[in-house]
Amino acid sequence: MLHLISGLIQPKAGKINVNGFVPFERNPNYLADVYMVPEEFAFPPISISTYVKAFSPLYPNFDHHKLHDIFKEFELHPTSNLNKLSHGQRKKFLIAFALSTNCKMLVFDEPTNGLDIPSKSQFRKILVSSVTDEQLVIISTHQVKDIDTVIDTVVVIENGTIIYQENTDEIAQKLYFDLVPSLAGIENVLYHEQCTLGQRIIVPASAGNESSIDLELLFNAIINKTI
């Protein structure tokens, strides 16, 4: 799906239209407003500053100050050679560059893969502070816990079909996520999973009673069609 949106592959059937553009036509105006951070990436053997110098002019809304701030946060140095950085640092650079492009659509494919625990936290912080309401960020991940605090809409796709789409506020109003020692005495359990401390459960939320969303549990519940 991410490849279809970014124009890397052509749909076998049907048509795709994003902001008035057909992605596969790869119109430069469209590509200048879409940035994809792929799971795997490769860089030429050049310094960060040369890369920025070479590619930033292609993005009309590129914000060098933002890039500089994110570099500071991620402890990246413009003089470093991209191919001499660790995988995690290179990923951080790519995330920093992506956010600085200010593209209307940012596509992240497994953005937290390769990042250590402090970096994942930095990523969440930077993502929230860098993205405006005019931007759409699509994150595809298997590490749902890494991004559960930064998303506002959950979309679950199974075999190419959207089987669940809900705003996080609405989910919090409808569902209550809890960890209980046992299921005894608990009614209306929509989904439960055993864990070392007892049972992780989803029950209908009662008025004024909200919990943080356990995305993994929610995902399993959706896949098992209990929600």
Added chain:
Amino acid sequence: MRSDLLINYKKYCLAILVTFILGFVFLYGSMPRLIYGNEMENRSIIFSSSRYMYIFLASIAALGALAGSSFPDLGSKVKTSNYLLIPASTFEKFSSQFFIRVICGAAIFLVLFWIDARLARAISVMQMVDIKTNLHYANAEHIIDKFNYGMIFLYEKGISYSSETGSYPIEKIVYYKPIETWGTSLFIVSIGLYLFSVRLFFKKLGLVKSIISFVALFFILFLFMVLFSHIFYPRTVGFDMSLPTYTLQKGINNVELWLFLIGFVSPLFLLPLGYFKLKEKQL
């Protein structure tokens, strides 16, 4: 193109340097520096336009390699993804590679070959020693012709006078023969464009596969020629080709015209072919 130059300028500079050095070594190594004193009588020893022509044609393989290694980012899936998502039109991506690898590559190659040829000659002339006297050979400049591109692109004809004591060159006519000159030049250009465009059909080892496909294509053409020879000239034996040459107009024969047509027409479809292949490229 600016991005390409910023990223690859070191690679391009290195390629220029290596081409310059190899060209020099190749030319310098081929030029005579030891003289036995009778070279002026024996014209075959003299380093003339035909020698330059052979070396030029061999060296032009470097240009073919440059053209055939175009679109280096299409060699792997990850790099292809990055390349296709660069915010530039397909035309810009295609034309920038064409400009850098074919136009600039050819121009720089021609300049480098000229410098190499002149430099190699100058050094060889300085170092030329007559074996008999063990001294610098006085007529060294006459042993190696001074290179100019007329030697490659213009046709020469030598007129010699034969006598009992030997053959003496008395006249050299250099003339411009449009069909041969342009036919040969465009045929070389066509090979370059073939390597440049067909490379887009292959994901990995583009240059090698382009060369193999070119050889295969040539072999198929050869088989067709053999087949047609057998059909139209039943006396043809085995893999022989009957390719009668006849003059169409003054100075133009059918094979030259055929070369000219291939050279002239093929860029007209090879370039659009490459462009549309890039446009339809998928991950």
